[in-house]
Amino acid sequence: MIEIINIGKEFDDLEAIKGINMHIQKGSIYGLLGSNGAGKTTLLKMIAGIYRPDRGTVKISREPVFENPNIKKRVLFLPDALYFFPHATIRQMADFYKSIYPSWSEERFARLQDVFPLDLHKKIHRMSKGMQRQAAFWLAFSVMPDVLILDEPLDGLDAVMRQKVKNLLVQDVAEREMTVVISSHNLREVEDLCDHIGILHQGELLIEKELDDLKADVHKIQVAFHGGIPARILNGLEIVYQEQRGSVLLCIVRGNKEQIISYINKFEPVIFDVLPLTLEEIFIYEMGDVGYAFENIIV
Numbered sequence: 127m128i129e130i131i132n133i134g135k136e137f138d139d140l141e142a143i144k145g146i147n148m149h150i151q152k153g154s155i156y157g158l159l160g161s162n163g164a165g166k167t168t169l170l171k172m173i174a175g176i177y178r179p180d181r182g183t184v185k186i187s188r189e190p191v192f193e194n195p196n197i198k199k200r201v202l203f204l205p206d207a208l209y210f211f212p213h214a215t216i217r218q219m220a221d222f223y224k225s226i227y228p229s230w231s232e233e234r235f236a237r238l239q240d241v242f243p244l245d246l247h248k249k250i251h252r253m254s255k256g257m258q259r260q261a262a263f264w265l266a267f268s269v270m271p272d273v274l275i276l277d278e279p280l281d282g283l284d285a286v287m288r289q290k291v292k293n294l295l296v297q298d299v300a301e302r303e304m305t306v307v308i309s310s311h312n313l314r315e316v317e318d319l320c321d322h323i324g325i326l327h328q329g330e331l332l333i334e335k336e337l338d339d340l341k342a343d344v345h346k347i348q349v350a351f352h353g354g355i356p357a358r359i360l361n362g363l364e365i366v367y368q369e370q371r372g373s374v375l376l377c378i379v380r381g382n383k384e385q386i387i388s389y390i391n392k393f394e395p396v397i398f399d400v401l402p403l404t405l406e407e408i409f410i411y412e413m414g415d416v417g418y419a420f421e422n423i424i425v
């Protein structure tokens with residue numbers, strides 16, 4: 127659905143995006159993670175056709191996005207800093223969206239009034255930050271785009287509204303195979319919502335994987351033995367991080383869960399737990415691998 131082919135982008139002498147390749151499947155929810163300044167917004171703007179890549183191409187449905195009105199009318203970008211016309215009301219913005227997006231659904235817009243309790247005729251700039259974000263989602267869901275690109279989307283929404291928006295996103299993906307790309311620092315939210323994850327760092331894509339595969343590959347282990355930790359045990363494990371707390375060895379280990387369990391059981395542990403890592407822990411550890419310092423990631 128979305129093909130990103132060796133794209134690069136520079137700002138003056140800063141190489142913000144350094145030759146990224148990505149493939150995003152139709153109907154998936156792709157979470158783009160990364161440290162501050164990693165290049166997420168720059169990449170999203172190139173996917174949305176707002177920035178022209180200095181090299182490489184972004185294609186949606188096999189067509190280049192940049193300066194391609196046929197594709198751009200199927201793509202909606204919700205930026206982190208929202209923009210509405212000065213003094214516009216939601217109704218006026220809706221009429222604008224209706225005039226530029228052929229997929230706009232007036233019927234859906236009317237139905238979503240039940241989800242977003244906002245005054246259609248109040249000037250948006252007089253609304254609270256969270257209400258403005260609700261207005262932006264109301265408009266976005268009424269456009270019914272094929273591709274929805276969201277930069278830090280749920281910031282400012284209260285817990286109930288976040289859940290409502292997440293439900294609407296999942297519903298559009300399930301019912302009409304909308305493709306969603308989300309950049310977020312809220313890894314718990316990404317973990318709930320996304321099926322694919324990309325981690326960006328200093329303009330490069332460190333990892334691109336299905337969330338389930340990412341989680342299946344790395345485990346948190348707590349283990350203790352009579353008479354101390356056998357020195358040999360560490361040789362047979364791909365240990366990413368280790369720490370001893372009293373007689374308990376805590377470590378993060380890469381590899382197949384069953385193989386790790388059968389290997390450790392040979393040493394006859396008295397305590398042995400294998401726990402999944404949260405996406406937040408995986409992120410911190412992957413970033414640690416590339417020198418983005420962490421100290422103690424086992425909690």
Ligand SMILES: Nc1ncnc2c1ncn2[C@@H]1O[C@H](COP(=O)(O)OP(=O)(O)OP(=O)(O)O)[C@@H](O)[C@H]1O
Pocket residue numbers: 137138140142160161162163164165166167168169
């Ligand atoms: N319009 C611009 N002009 C010059 N430099 C820019 C511009 N936009 C972004 N940059 C630089 O490009 C790099 C990537 O910025 P970008 O906003 O894409 O990062 P990000 O991953 O979205 O960061 P954050 O998580 O902090 O929002 C940063 O070093 C930033 O200063």
